[in-house]
Amino acid sequence: MSEMKVLYFAWLRKKTGTGQETIHPPAEVATLGGLIDWLKTQSPGHADALADLSMVSFAVNQEYAEVEDPVKSGDEIALFPPVTGG
Amino acid sequence: MIRVQRDDFDPAAETNALIGDDHSIGGVVTFTGLVRDLADVGGDGQERINGMTLEHYPGMTEKMLARIEAEALDRWPLNASLIIHRYGDLEPGDRIVFVATASAHRQAAFEANMFLVDWLKTKAPFWKREDAETGAHWVEARSSDDEAAARWTETPSKAAE
Numbered sequence: 581m582s583e584m585k586v587l588y589f590a591w592l593r594k595k596t597g598t599g600q601e602t603i604h605p606p607a608e609v610a611t612l613g614g615l616i617d618w619l620k621t622q623s624p625g626h627a628d629a630l631a632d633l634s635m636v637s638f639a640v641n642q643e644y645a646e647v648e649d650p651v652k653s654g655d656e657i658a659l660f661p662p663v664t665g666g
Numbered sequence: 667m668i669r670v671q672r673d674d675f676d677p678a679a680e681t682n683a684l685i686g687d688d689h690s691i692g693g694v695v696t697f698t699g700l701v702r703d704l705a706d707v708g709g710d711g712q713e714r715i716n717g718m719t720l721e722h723y724p725g726m727t728e729k730m731l732a733r734i735e736a737e738a739l740d741r742w743p744l745n746a747s748l749i750i751h752r753y754g755d756l757e758p759g760d761r762i763v764f765v766a767t768a769s770a771h772r773q774a775a776f777e778a779n780m781f782l783v784d785w786l787k788t789k790a791p792f793w794k795r796e797d798a799e800t801g802a803h804w805v806e807a808r809s810s811d812d813e814a815a816a817r818w819t820e821t822p823s824k825a826a827e
Contacts, residue, residue, distance in 0.1 A: 587723070589723060589791070590721055590793035590795070642725055642726035644789075661804065661807070662806075662807035663789070663791050663792055663793065663807065664792065664794045664807055665720070665751060665787060665791075665792025665794070666699055666751075666762070666783060666786050666790070666792070
């Protein structure tokens, strides 16, 4: 079974109600975009957090990624707003 | 060198330590970012803030800062460089970030310093949450920061993503 870790930061953490979760998406989830579509079905909070992807940045295994990039079992996925450090 | 820490730092002590006894350094440029007591809100408005919380992505933060620093060392003839970024709860006036670049000549030190600040603002995974008098809110990314970072991408770069 596929197992991935998903991290949420800033307001995505507030909206989803979690900072980190271990998920078991179905085998047909092969891209970041596919994973996000599946995550949106997991709770109203997830659907709300991921409703407007122009407000969300992504990382796979701590590298910036795009929705068309592949994801696989064992990956660490992070979803967060555009960064505001410095 | 990079450091991500909750604690404050002493810019003068950090600068002296960076220079050490390397007498081939002709100039060191330092940038210290501070928490302002006014936050920009919609349009041209501003409101007073009581403090802010800086959240980050442990692991990826260090990875991105190290990559940005490596890119600067690749582009400019630097003798030494240092990036310190704080996280956690901060008050107006507190130091947030410190970037120091040392080189034989000033131009490399100035340019590399601006590059590092511009790039870390758009690539290092930090998020600011301001505690304003009208309530707390997450700071939104600014397009002006993206534009500032973009001016350094004209040269092909292995760190650009």
